[in-house]
Amino acid sequence: MTTTLTNTDPRADDGEHEQNARDSTTGGTTLEHTGEVVARDATVCVVGLGYVGLPLAVGFAQSNYRVIGFDINDETVDKLQSGIDTTGDLSSEAISDDDISYTSNAGQISEGDYVIITVPTPIDDDDQPDLSYVEQAGRTVGSRMDPGTTVILESTVYPGTTEEVLVPALEDASDLTAGEDFFVGYSPERATPGDPEHGLADVIKVVSGQNEKVLEDVATLYESVVDAGVHRAPSISVAEASKVVENAQRDVNIAFVNELSMALERMDVDAHAVLEAAGTKWNFHDYRPGLVGGHCIPVDPYFLAHRSAREGFEPDLVKTGRAVNESVPEHIADLTIKALNDCHKTLRDSRVLVLGLSYKPGVGDIRSSKVADVVDELAEYSVDVEGFDPFADTDAVQDAFSLETQESLSFEGIDAVLLATPHAEFEQLDLEVVAAELEDCPALIDVTGTFEEATAADAGFVYRRL
Numbered sequence: 001m002t003t004t005l006t007n008t009d010p011r012a013d014d015g016e017h018e019q020n021a022r023d024s025t026t027g028g029t030t031l032e033h034t035g036e037v038v039a040r041d042a043t044v045c046v047v048g049l050g051y052v053g054l055p056l057a058v059g060f061a062q063s064n065y066r067v068i069g070f071d072i073n074d075e076t077v078d079k080l081q082s083g084i085d086t087t088g089d090l091s092s093e094a095i096s097d098d099d100i101s102y103t104s105n106a107g108q109i110s111e112g113d114y115v116i117i118t119v120p121t122p123i124d125d126d127d128q129p130d131l132s133y134v135e136q137a138g139r140t141v142g143s144r145m146d147p148g149t150t151v152i153l154e155s156t157v158y159p160g161t162t163e164e165v166l167v168p169a170l171e172d173a174s175d176l177t178a179g180e181d182f183f184v185g186y187s188p189e190r191a192t193p194g195d196p197e198h199g200l201a202d203v204i205k206v207v208s209g210q211n212e213k214v215l216e217d218v219a220t221l222y223e224s225v226v227d228a229g230v231h232r233a234p235s236i237s238v239a240e241a242s243k244v245v246e247n248a249q250r251d252v253n254i255a256f257v258n259e260l261s262m263a264l265e266r267m268d269v270d271a272h273a274v275l276e277a278a279g280t281k282w283n284f285h286d287y288r289p290g291l292v293g294g295h296c297i298p299v300d301p302y303f304l305a306h307r308s309a310r311e312g313f314e315p316d317l318v319k320t321g322r323a324v325n326e327s328v329p330e331h332i333a334d335l336t337i338k339a340l341n342d343c344h345k346t347l348r349d350s351r352v353l354v355l356g357l358s359y360k361p362g363v364g365d366i367r368s369s370k371v372a373d374v375v376d377e378l379a380e381y382s383v384d385v386e387g388f389d390p391f392a393d394t395d396a397v398q399d400a401f402s403l404e405t406q407e408s409l410s411f412e413g414i415d416a417v418l419l420a421t422p423h424a425e426f427e428q429l430d431l432e433v434v435a436a437e438l439e440d441c442p443a444l445i446d447v448t449g450t451f452e453e454a455t456a457a458d459a460g461f462v463y464r465r466l
């Protein structure tokens with residue numbers, strides 16, 4: 001039986017709804033789903049303590065909620081209990097907030113008046129959405145939650161997922177009915193990793209509920225932790241769609257400048273100079289050619305495309321944008337090979353040092369970094385590749401990349417430097433010094449144009465960029 005999530009409050013027609021008083025023995029509270037301000041004594045349980053869930057748990061704890069942080073990964077829980085941040089974005093002090101208890105014991109989920117699910121939603125090898133984590137989390141929560149609980153999904157999904165996947169899992173595991181015995185909402189996370197000015201509290205939080213009263217309750221909950229405020233979406237589907245749409249928009253816009261850079265390169269016109277000139281127009285949007293990595297922008301457009309195709313409409317622009325961005329690693333490998341050829345270097349005797357391995361500057365997350373694809377392309381030509389990234393965890397790099405990494409930066413024996421992820425410290429490199437340390441006819445492939453072409457040329461580099 002699929003519960004249809006509607007906007008009309010199913011309780012409206014039966015007068016005063018019997019409030020679902022939570023069992024006081026669980027230390028919970030009587031919850032009034034009337035839109036009244038949620039008492040700080042509400043307990044929030046966050047399910048999934050990754051890049052989204054952990055800052056969320058900390059945010060609620062810092063707003064004086066009691067927080068249960070639940071994760072199935074014992075190692076993650078152990079590290080968090082020891083004050084070790086597994087995401088690299090939070091201080092040990094923040095993680096060790098007295099109001100948070102970290103656990104891998106699912107039984108503690110029942111203490112949550114609000115249960116917020118922040119588990120992964122990856123794509124599979126066929127670029128199709130994998131909602132198995134959401135379903136599994138729904139079953140785990142459903143088997144533990146008490147009547148009166150509000151379950152809020154934050155994972156990025158396609159419109160309809162809460163209704164089609166999460167609610168059935170919750171109902172099956174709990175034998176309760178959504179909208180009567182428990183309540184559901186959806187609120188996407190919009191914080192930007194590595195951007196301290198756009199964290200949880202700083203970005204308007206889109207919120208939604210299965211009916212008006214749940215919407216108000218969810219809105220009140222998030223208003224108490226998000227300084228920027230909330231946007232009340234008219235339905236859960238609108239909130240679900242808003243997230244994949246905002247990321248798909250970004251992906252398509254980046255694809256435009258990536259395609260532009262490939263076209264202009266063939267015209268022998270510098271794309272950066274063109275974007276700089278075009279950027280002087282007040283309404284020209286600032287996007288830069290580059291490797292599009294991370295587990296959001298390269299992923300979420302596939303969620304949108306999948307759901308659209310199910311209704312018989314193929315979003316060709318979204319899909320083409322993805323294809324363009326997926327072609328960038330090969331294009332960058334091509335630029336590198338051309339630079340080595342310009343130096344009359346034999347590819348199989350050449351060594352390339354890749355600077356920056358994570359998916360974007362300022363973060364250490366190498367999961368779904370597209371730099372790995374560039375490395376694989378170069379390996380096809382037997383080019384010897386090594387890497388250096390001051391942000392990325394060495395062990396994680398070894399697992400994800402087939403290349404040796406430097407503990408400390410050295411240009412000895414290197415023919416070409418590939419600046420793939422321009423962490424701020426690389427901007428301080430003195431190209432004259434670097435060129436002198438490199439082999440004869442040094443090459444610099446400066447993916448995102450960190451350095452001026454003239455500066456590189458003056459230092460003696462063969463220079464390429466997107």
Ligand SMILES: NC(=O)c1ccc[n+]([C@@H]2O[C@H](COP(=O)([O-])OP(=O)(O)OC[C@H]3O[C@@H](n4cnc5c(N)ncnc54)[C@H](O)[C@@H]3O)[C@@H](O)[C@H]2O)c1
Nearest residue numbers: 048049050051052071072073118119120121137155156189
């Ligand atoms: N990382 C971001 O910047 C970001 C931003 C916005 C939205 N999102 C979305 O948020 C969701 C989570 O992303 P993330 O980056 O935090 O993922 P993550 O991989 O960093 O963390 C997910 C955590 O969930 C845990 N987990 C998996 N299954 C579980 C289960 N059944 N019960 C409890 N815990 C479980 C994992 O052990 C892991 O610790 C995804 O849908 C993602 O698209 C991510």
Ligand SMILES: CC(=O)N[C@@H]1[C@@H](OP(=O)(O)OP(=O)(O)OC[C@H]2O[C@@H](n3ccc(=O)[nH]c3=O)[C@H](O)[C@@H]2O)O[C@H](CO)[C@@H](O)[C@@H]1O
Nearest residue numbers: 190191192246287288289290291292293294296297359360
């Ligand atoms: C709509 C939006 O803003 N969403 C953000 C995004 O955050 P993100 O961490 O994925 O970071 P982005 O900045 O989007 O970068 C992605 C990749 O694109 C490359 N890039 C970027 C700009 C450019 O002009 N040229 C490029 O080449 C960059 O190097 C990197 O590899 O998704 C999160 C999860 O949903 C959101 O929460 C967060 O708000």
